[in-house]
Amino acid sequence: MLFHYQSQGEGVPLVILHGLFGSMSNWRSIASKFSNDFKVITLDLPNHGYSPAQDFFNYRTLAQDIAYFLIENNFSPAILLGHSFGGKIAMQCALDFPDQVSSLIVVDIAPRAYNSSHNFIFDALASLDLSHYSSRSEIDKVLSLKIMDVKVRQFLLMNLEKTKESYFWRINLFNLRNNYQEICAPIIGNHPYKGKSLFIKGEDSSYIASGDEQEIYCWFPYGAIYSIPNAGHWVHVDSPKLFLETILAFLK
Structure with missing residues (x-):
């Protein structure tokens, strides 16, 4: 690795x-x-x-x-x-x-x-089509509808990066969710x-x-x-x- x-x-x-x-x-x-x-x-x-x-x-x-x-x-x-x-x-x-x-x-x-307590985060992040947004503040606003805690959102948004075309997550949501039971x-x-x-x-x-x-x-x-x-x-x-x-x- x-x-x-x-x-x-x-x-x-x-x-x-x-x-x-x-x-x-x-x-x-x-x-x-x-x-x-x-x-x-x-x-x-x-x-x-x-x-x-x-x-x-x-x-x-x-x-x-x-x-x-x-x-x-x-x-x-x-x-x-x-x-x-x-x-x-x-x-x-x-x-x-x-x-x-x-x-x-x-x-x-x-x-x-531990219990599966992060499923709401996986759901919230996966539900966003990042190609639709042009700023972090827009993404934060939409994310706030599902993740109320400002501190948690700020932490998650640290994984947000942008190319010339659109934003993307640096974390691999699919692999993490697929192995979430192992994480717990x-x-x-x-x-x-x-x-x-x-x-x-x-x-x-x-x-x-x-x-x-x-x-x-x-x-x-x-x-x-x-x-x-x-x-x-x-x-x-x-x-x-x-x-x-x-x-x-x-x-x-």
Whole structure:
């Protein structure tokens, strides 16, 4: 798998994996700050950004892709930091390829299966014929009829690009929807990950519930769970300063 990626800084490799419908550009500001202490690698996951499409995938194949990427580019062993969908890939990679992961940071996601809560987003994006619109504001206005949350729309519209003819989505909606049940599936390993790990949750988010703690510690016995106040699912956006401080304290 040939990932589109960027690196900055020097030192121990820190690889950042974005969430569903995201891209490496979502992490530009945080990556820049981490680069003062680490060699930071941000990448676009398959079917996102400028990385190639992937017809069929699950967490084990994605974890294998990441592990090979680390080895082939001399980034191994690396600190893996993953948010949401990227966090589940990071967890699977740590379980299946522990020698390639020096430590693990998971942001607002647990190893369990999740409900199919993104179908309304797939429906809304797929319903738009982008050739009919000449501006982002027009697309945002139409999208607002199905996606009320301004923050969610702004996040999704970051995937919008334009050619001379029309707009298009950089995410591969067909492949992501076709594999959506795999995205919602749980993480399953053969053995627990023995490296140190940090799970960060947004205090206002329900993605990591109190009932998830037992399973987290089962798979990641040397882990810690830290809740950041006044933050939702996008913890790094809602509370970037505390998010950064928490991770740097953990790594140092």
